[in-house]
Amino acid sequence: MPTTPFQALRCPIDGSALTRHDKSWRCEAGHSYDVAREGYVHLLPVQNKRSKDPGDSKEMVAARRRFLHAGYYRPIAHALGQSLLCHGQSSMSCLDAGCGEGYYLRELQSMGVPLSILGLDISKWAVQAAAKLDKSSTWVVGSNANLPIVSASVDSVLCLFGFPVYTEFARVLKPGGLLLQVDTGEQHLRELREVIYPSLKPPRDSEPLVPEGFSLLEQSTVCFAIELESREAIADLLAMTPHLYRASQAGRENAAALERLSLSIDVRIKCLRRALD
Numbered sequence: 001m002p003t004t005p006f007q008a009l010r011c012p013i014d015g016s017a018l019t020r021h022d023k024s025w026r027c028e029a030g031h032s033y034d035v036a037r038e039g040y041v042h043l044l045p046v047q048n049k050r051s052k053d054p055g056d057s058k059e060m061v062a063a064r065r066r067f068l069h070a071g072y073y074r075p076i077a078h079a080l081g082q083s084l085l086c087h088g089q090s091s092m093s094c095l096d097a098g099c100g101e102g103y104y105l106r107e108l109q110s111m112g113v114p115l116s117i118l119g120l121d122i123s124k125w126a127v128q129a130a131a132k133l134d135k136s137s138t139w140v141v142g143s144n145a146n147l148p149i150v151s152a153s154v155d156s157v158l159c160l161f162g163f164p165v166y167t168e169f170a171r172v173l174k175p176g177g178l179l180l181q182v183d184t185g186e187q188h189l190r191e192l193r194e195v196i197y198p199s200l201k202p203p204r205d206s207e208p209l210v211p212e213g214f215s216l217l218e219q220s221t222v223c224f225a226i227e228l229e230s231r232e233a234i235a236d237l238l239a240m241t242p243h244l245y246r247a248s249q250a251g252r253e254n255a256a257a258l259e260r261l262s263l264s265i266d267v268r269i270k271c272l273r274r275a276l277d
């Protein structure tokens, strides 16, 4: 079944429904949002921006695109697809909240998961890259903190290595809809962290296992090993993670000196169901 673009957007200024008119989305009050040449729409009002260029930079997005395109994280995409197929419906709308350059949505489509897709990210660079690579989905620059999406309009929300805002996820999900959240486990990229930090900190207390308004359907772990065999691949991995900014100059130099690196991948996939009202 082909992917269809998601349509239930709402005006980020007044919350009324947006309708697509050729090259723009408009609300009843006359607010109009142009569709960019690459096919995405910017629905993050200036007053809601905390910085001039929020989210991942152009360089981070390019590094993530190269790294993911090489297939290192394909088992994560595969496990995500299996969860969606197992707990979702035969055809469903899907929001990727913090979609980056759209890798996981593209992988789900190639697995034949039938979806009406909305990819959203606060980084214009990420959304621009995603829109260039997939013309059949809807791509939006926006924030998880104030999703420009009609309430109770989405069957599933994905949040991978991102910034979950559960109240917003619960609002846009239909009752009974799915939230799939992917986060790093304790061993994730341990070998890289050992190279760039003088010592490894104990894991931080994470958020509640089951956020309010949701029930836990399943929690699984995906663990595997990858071999990075070039300086470029190691640099791309570092550039797409927060470790690039957290590491000291010496830590970054240690990583830059490596020509190959064996790494543990350890991620947790939580599958949650939004409560029925």
Ligand SMILES: C[S@@+](CC[C@H](N)C(=O)[O-])C[C@H]1O[C@@H](n2cnc3c(N)ncnc32)[C@H](O)[C@@H]1O
Binding pocket: 054, 055, 056, 064, 097, 098, 099, 100, 101, 103, 104, 120, 121, 122, 123, 126, 142, 143, 144, 145, 159, 160, 161, 162, 163, 240
């Ligand atoms: C670690 S990246 C993960 C990207 C993608 N989910 C992936 O796994 O490839 C985190 C993403 O969240 C985006 N982001 C940061 N704050 C956000 C917010 N408030 N709303 C939506 N996206 C946000 C960043 O721009 C970045 O693309």
Ligand SMILES: [Zn+2]
Binding pocket: 011, 012, 013, 014, 015, 016, 027, 028, 029, 030, 031
């Ligand atoms: Zn409006």
